[in-house]
Amino acid sequence: xxxxxxxxxxxxxxxxxxTISCSGTSSDIGAYDYVSWYHQHPGKAxxxxxxxxxxxxxxxxxxxxxxxxxxxxxxxxxGLQAEDEADYYCSSFAGTSWVFGGGTKLTVL
Amino acid sequence: xxxxLDSGGxxxxxxxxxxxxxxxxxxxxxxxxxxxxxQAPGKGLEWVSAIGGSGGGTDxxxxxxxxxxxxxxNSKNTLYLLMNTLRAEDTAVYYCARQNTGYHDYxxxxxxxxxxx
Numbered sequence: 001x002x003x004x005x006x007x008x009x010x011x012x013x014x015x016x017x018x019t020i021s022c023s024g025t026s027s028d029i030g031a032y033d034y035v036s037w038y039h040q041h042p043g044k045a046x047x048x049x050x051x052x053x054x055x056x057x058x059x060x061x062x063x064x065x066x067x068x069x070x071x072x073x074x075x076x077x078x079g080l081q082a083e084d085e086a087d088y089y090c091s092s093f094a095g096t097s098w099v100f101g102g103g104t105k106l107t108v109l
Numbered sequence: 110x111x112x113x114l115d116s117g118g119x120x121x122x123x124x125x126x127x128x129x130x131x132x133x134x135x136x137x138x139x140x141x142x143x144x145x146x147x148q149a150p151g152k153g154l155e156w157v158s159a160i161g162g163s164g165g166g167t168d169x170x171x172x173x174x175x176x177x178x179x180x181x182x183n184s185k186n187t188l189y190l191l192m193n194t195l196r197a198e199d200t201a202v203y204y205c206a207r208q209n210t211g212y213h214d215y216x217x218x219x220x221x222x223x224x225x226x
Contacts, residue, residue: 003155032211033211034210034211034212035211036211036212036213038154038213045204045216045217045218045219046146046154046204046206046213046216047216048212048213048214051209051212051214052210052212089154091154091156091212091213093211096168097159097168097170098144098146098156098159098213099156100146100153100154100155100156101153102152102153103152103153103154
């Protein structure tokens, strides 16, 4: 199972919005509404940010939103804040396995 | 509070073996599938293996199938990953993560495995 494709990096200024894309196939993102996103700060474990395409776990601000169209999912962060700077990973269920993206480094300028 | 605590990492020679543990608390262990996910230095996340709840069905990534074995001791609320015939490319931080229906909701802190002579 190949990794999902994400941009290596994105950036934005405080208050702006950024969108991170995640491209998969008809066997993973396109087949299931089980897309999730995780953020990871250096030296820390990943933390769930979005699940089931567009649901937010308790404690995640509504500035974070997710969507999916066909084989591509997206994470949008609006009203960027300094603490949003992290690595972001997408993931999808793929039948009997899981696949992750290569990660996107978000820089808040 | 849901907690997962990874341990057992270390330095091992190519061809060697290592067993990782994931001690859990704060939830009914037998009700949940658990995954192992690894992250090579400076790289992205890679799903490695998963084991079902009390039933214990297992799945593996192609890169580790036949070399790694996942198991669980439900009496100890603990998950294991036995890694045999280790290769340099297995060098990574290994995380256990609780598997919800379509996502991984809680993660351990990770344990570093280094395969080198």
